[in-house]
Each structure stands twice: as C-alpha cells, then as structure tokens.
Amino acid sequence: MATGTDPQARTTSGPDPAAHGVHAPSRAAVPARHLRTDRWWLAPAATAAGLFAFVVYSTWRAFSGADYYAEPYVSPFYSPCVAQNCVPMKGGANWEIFGAWWGLSPALLILIFPLGFRLTCYYYRKAYYRGFWASPPACAVPEPRAKYTGETRFPLILQNLHRYFFYFAVIVAGILTYDTVLGFRDESGRWGHMGLGTLVLLINIVLIWAYTLSCHSCRHIVGGRLKHFSRHPVRYRLWGWVSSLNARHMALAWASLVSVALADFYVYLVASGAFDDPRFF
Amino acid sequence: MTAYEAHFRVWRGDVEGGGLKDFHVEVNEGEVVLDIVHRIQATQAPDLAVRWNCKAGKCGSCSAEINGRPRLLCMTRMSVFGRDETITITPLRAFPVVRDLVTDVSFNYEKAREVPAFVPPEGLGPGEYRMWQEDVGRPQEFRKCIECFLCQDTCHVVRDFEENKQAFAGPRFLMRVAELDMHPLDAAGEAGIDRKRTAQEEHGLGYCNITKCCTEVCPEGIKITDNALIPLKERAVDRKYDPLVWLGNKIRRRPS
Incomplete structure (x- = not known):
C-alpha cells in the first residue's frame, strides 16, 4: 500500500546511525533514554541493598568458623558439617567426609549448595539481573551495555543447572529438618523440651521447605513436564499444589533468606554467650 | 469530578525525525488516554496518526508508551494521573516508527x-x-x-x-x-x-x-x-x- 509512510532508512540529517537500542535509526527520535516518571529505581535499589546485606552477613558468618553450635541448636550455615574441624554436635550431622586437611571454616563446604540453588533460582536471577547487572534495571529503562547475549553463553548458560541444585537443596533441607527435630531436646540431650531457639529453627525450616518446594524446577519435575495431566492424576494434583506455592516464590525466597540469617544469628547469640535461650518447657 | 485541562506531550514525526509536541486538552470524568488522543485529533491536530480499533482492550491495536511505560491507550484511565501531571505519549520504541504514534510491527x-x-x-x-x-x-x-x-x-x-x-x-x-x-x-x-x-x-x-x-x-x-x-x-x-x-x-x- 503506497501511503508514503513506509519506514525507510533515516537520512544523514537524522540522529547518529551508529546509535543502538531505542536510539536506533529507524525508531522514533526521542533523545531521552527513557521517559518513565515513576520511582522505577526503588525496587532494584531495595533488592540490591537486601541481597548485599545478606552477602555481607553470610560471608562474615561463613568464614568465622565459630559460635555455630549451642546445644541443642546448630546454625543452618554449618549443617551438615562435613570437615573434621567441626565442633562435636551431639546427635547432629557430623560427617567427617573431608578429613583433617580442610583447615578453613566447615561452612564453606556446605554453603556451596544452598548458594548455588539461590544463585540459579529463577526469582533471584530476575532480582540480581535487575539489581546488580541493570539488565535491565527496570522495564523500558535501557541497559547500559552495548551487547547482550543473555543466558546463551558461558558462564550464564550454567543457569540451566538449577534443577541439580534443587536436588541438593532437598537433601540440605532434609538435614536441617533433622536439626530442627534435635532442637526439641534440652542442653543435656533429653527429649521433649523446647526453647525459643527451637521455635526459631522451626519457623526457618518451614520457610526453607516452602521456598524449596515452590521452585520452578520442582514445579516442572513433579508435573510441569507432562503433556497430558489427565493420564497422571496424582502428579497433576502435586503440580497444582506446587503451582500455588510457586505463585509466592518471590515472597518465600525473601522470607527464607531472612529466616536463615536470623536462625544463624540466634545460634550465634546463644553460642557466644550474648543471650540465654529462654526455655518454654 | 469536573472537567479539567491536562498537559500532554505527544511524539509527532516519522522515520526522518520528530519530537514531542505540547497539547493542552480538556479531560472529562471516566475518560481514557485514547479519548484524549481522539480529542487532540478532533480539535488540534487532525493529521495525528494513531492506530486503534476496539477501544475495549481486546484488539491490541492502540499499543503505545505512556510516561515511558508500554500500555494500551484505551485501557489507561486518566484518573491514574494527577491533574497537574504532564502525560507523555510516544510510539512503541522497540519498532521502526511509521508516523506519529504508529509503528511498523x-x-x-x-x-x-x-x-x-x-x-x-x-x-x-x-x-x-x-x-x-x-x-x-x-x-x-x-x-x-x-x-x-x-x-x-x-x-x-x-x-x-x-x-x-x-x-x-x-x-x-x-x-x-x-x-x-x-x-x-x-x-x-x-x-x-x-x-x-x-x-x-x-x-x-x-x-x-x-x-x-x-x-x-x-x-x-x-x-x-x-x-x-x-x-x-x-x-x-x-x-x-x-x-x-x-x-x-x-x-x-x-x-x-
């Protein structure tokens, strides 16, 4: 249709033909990189601040190698303990798989798995791509870089390993559940007791399981990969439950991140003698 | 709610170049941004190009960017903006522009x-x-x-x-x-x-x-x-x- 308005290459009188993105020669000539008038920067800034605070705290605690066990409580950062230099934990997950040669904090050996799970998590990817990478910082706000390949190349193609970290995360959550059960003892190891620390660990493990099971890989594995739900009624039911949790994946990611740090901090306070664990019964 | 006058900036131009043009337009209760664009067409810029059809959020024709956010003109109520707010409308910025608010998709x-x-x-x-x-x-x-x-x-x-x-x-x-x-x-x-x-x-x-x-x-x-x-x-x-x-x-x- 000859309307005289068909797009053509811009003449030399237009903007720089080498410009890219929203300033590409064929697009509407708007000098501003974006025209958003709302506080679009608030969400990525808050996300980056929250994640940064957790990274600082967890780095300090993971490298400290001390004050992580106050019977009957063990910090979720240090369980299971797979090095020989662990504090003996009565009935706890003390597995000296790595022997005596490991001289650093035992937390470093085990935190790789929850860290990998969260680092490759579909929600956290969005959070740190926006918050730290500015890729993009917000919707319709341009990226600061000249080239983008997304998750097509190394190292970001490794994000596809998320489901393997999910499998490990289930094992770690199982061990933390065992630790929570051990929390129903008193300082001398007798069962049937409970303190504030037990409640802290209990809330933490509920949130850890909720976050782990709400994972998109979990949703896929339990039923999402099926083509015919009608042939697999049990998996369809499971998929429905996981989908309900999955809708709250972001909230659960933050809640469990905060709870795991608080649980560790509580154990630190008790183990370092800064706080006496109130016993309920 | 009484009628008021709103300040709009609408991108006008084509692939050769263009810019944001100012319009002061009457806004009435219950109107959406597409109503205002039509009023600009009817009263101030009869050659303003805009693609639209159903005015009910079902045809997907009136996509544009309002204050920098990709939205449907017909589904964006004027009541979400302050009366003193300047409202900027541009064509979709990911596609080649044809004319004014119309892009080549x-x-x-x-x-x-x-x-x-x-x-x-x-x-x-x-x-x-x-x-x-x-x-x-x-x-x-x-x-x-x-x-x-x-x-x-x-x-x-x-x-x-x-x-x-x-x-x-x-x-x-x-x-x-x-x-x-x-x-x-x-x-x-x-x-x-x-x-x-x-x-x-x-x-x-x-x-x-x-x-x-x-x-x-x-x-x-x-x-x-x-x-x-x-x-x-x-x-x-x-x-x-x-x-x-x-x-x-x-x-x-x-x-x-």
Whole structure:
C-alpha cells in the first residue's frame, strides 16, 4: 500500500546511525533514554541493598568458623558439617567426609549448595539481573551495555543447572529438618523440651521447605513436564499444589533468606554467650 | 469530578525525525488516554496518526508508551494521573516508527511465521478432537493473548539490542511455542519437530533472562514468564542439559 509512510532508512540529517537500542535509526527520535516518571529505581535499589546485606552477613558468618553450635541448636550455615574441624554436635550431622586437611571454616563446604540453588533460582536471577547487572534495571529503562547475549553463553548458560541444585537443596533441607527435630531436646540431650531457639529453627525450616518446594524446577519435575495431566492424576494434583506455592516464590525466597540469617544469628547469640535461650518447657 | 485541562506531550514525526509536541486538552470524568488522543485529533491536530480499533482492550491495536511505560491507550484511565501531571505519549520504541504514534510491527509477524503451526494428530478428522480440561488449561491461558506486542516492545533483548531481533523470537512467540508444546493433541514430535529443542536453538530462548517485564506489561494478565517461558526453559533443559531425563525417557513405560 503506497501511503508514503513506509519506514525507510533515516537520512544523514537524522540522529547518529551508529546509535543502538531505542536510539536506533529507524525508531522514533526521542533523545531521552527513557521517559518513565515513576520511582522505577526503588525496587532494584531495595533488592540490591537486601541481597548485599545478606552477602555481607553470610560471608562474615561463613568464614568465622565459630559460635555455630549451642546445644541443642546448630546454625543452618554449618549443617551438615562435613570437615573434621567441626565442633562435636551431639546427635547432629557430623560427617567427617573431608578429613583433617580442610583447615578453613566447615561452612564453606556446605554453603556451596544452598548458594548455588539461590544463585540459579529463577526469582533471584530476575532480582540480581535487575539489581546488580541493570539488565535491565527496570522495564523500558535501557541497559547500559552495548551487547547482550543473555543466558546463551558461558558462564550464564550454567543457569540451566538449577534443577541439580534443587536436588541438593532437598537433601540440605532434609538435614536441617533433622536439626530442627534435635532442637526439641534440652542442653543435656533429653527429649521433649523446647526453647525459643527451637521455635526459631522451626519457623526457618518451614520457610526453607516452602521456598524449596515452590521452585520452578520442582514445579516442572513433579508435573510441569507432562503433556497430558489427565493420564497422571496424582502428579497433576502435586503440580497444582506446587503451582500455588510457586505463585509466592518471590515472597518465600525473601522470607527464607531472612529466616536463615536470623536462625544463624540466634545460634550465634546463644553460642557466644550474648543471650540465654529462654526455655518454654 | 469536573472537567479539567491536562498537559500532554505527544511524539509527532516519522522515520526522518520528530519530537514531542505540547497539547493542552480538556479531560472529562471516566475518560481514557485514547479519548484524549481522539480529542487532540478532533480539535488540534487532525493529521495525528494513531492506530486503534476496539477501544475495549481486546484488539491490541492502540499499543503505545505512556510516561515511558508500554500500555494500551484505551485501557489507561486518566484518573491514574494527577491533574497537574504532564502525560507523555510516544510510539512503541522497540519498532521502526511509521508516523506519529504508529509503528511498523512486522517484526512480530515474521517471527510468528517462524513458529511451526499446530500439527494435527494422525487418524483424527475435523470434529473428532477430544481433550480433557486439565490438559488444555495451561495452553488456554496463552490463548488470551491479544497480540498487542507490548511484551515484545518492553523486552530488553530486542528493545535495547536491535541486532538480537534476528535470533530472538520474543516473549509472545516463545509463549506460542510453549502453548503448542503443551497442547495435548499437537503431533509435532511425530512429524519430526522438537519444539523444546528448537525453542532454544532456533527461537533464542537462551536470550531470555526472565526479568519479567513481559509479564508486567501484559494487559491480559498472562503470567508469561512463570507459566510459559520458565516451563519452556525447563523443557529445553530436559532435552539439552539433563542426562537423567534422557535416560528416564528411554526406559519409561507411559507416555507423558
């Protein structure tokens, strides 16, 4: 249709033909990189601040190698303990798989798995791509870089390993559940007791399981990969439950991140003698 | 609410160049941005080009950017803005401009043609298709798409990197791949088409970094990222990165 308005290459009188993105020669000539008038920067800034605070705290605690066990409580950062230099934990997950040669904090050996799970998590990817990478910082706000390949190349193609970290995360959550059960003892190891620390660990493990099971890989594995739900009624039911949790994946990611740090901090306070664990019964 | 005068800045021009032009227009209770654009046409700029049709958020024609956010002109109420607020309207900034608020969205139709169509199952004629609701529930959500291309416009993969348009189909058409791959009667596999693998290798699924802008702007509220793109990524992992699934498929007893 000859309307005289068909797009053509811009003449030399237009903007720089080498410009890219929203300033590409064929697009509407708007000098501003974006025209958003709302506080679009608030969400990525808050996300980056929250994640940064957790990274600082967890780095300090993971490298400290001390004050992580106050019977009957063990910090979720240090369980299971797979090095020989662990504090003996009565009935706890003390597995000296790595022997005596490991001289650093035992937390470093085990935190790789929850860290990998969260680092490759579909929600956290969005959070740190926006918050730290500015890729993009917000919707319709341009990226600061000249080239983008997304998750097509190394190292970001490794994000596809998320489901393997999910499998490990289930094992770690199982061990933390065992630790929570051990929390129903008193300082001398007798069962049937409970303190504030037990409640802290209990809330933490509920949130850890909720976050782990709400994972998109979990949703896929339990039923999402099926083509015919009608042939697999049990998996369809499971998929429905996981989908309900999955809708709250972001909230659960933050809640469990905060709870795991608080649980560790509580154990630190008790183990370092800064706080006496109130016993309920 | 009484009528008031609002300050608009509307992009006017074509591929040769253009800029934001100021308009002071009357606004009445219950109006949407498209009403104001029509009033500008009727009273101040009769040659202002704007694409629109149903005025009910169902045809997907009046996509534009309002205060920098991709939105439908007909579904953006004036009541969401302050009376003193200057409202800026530009055409979609990911596509070539034609004139004023009209862009050339043919990129999307080219990408649509690259997705192999539904493959009818062998041995079933028209009228013989039978499906269970639980099997069609997932792809039904994606059928709500009105093809406004706001998701394509906001996706930074093509919005900020023109060169990626060749390799990347965009959220709308990756959702189409997901829809067909989840369709209970699609016989693409029997026809030698592996939608999971081609999503990654031919339609550029790996470019998506799931930052959810497509979901944020979808006027139909389709959970594009959570229900289409991430499940499709997981299906691609099944094919390309998970030997356990490959082994399971070799020894499984029941079809999925």
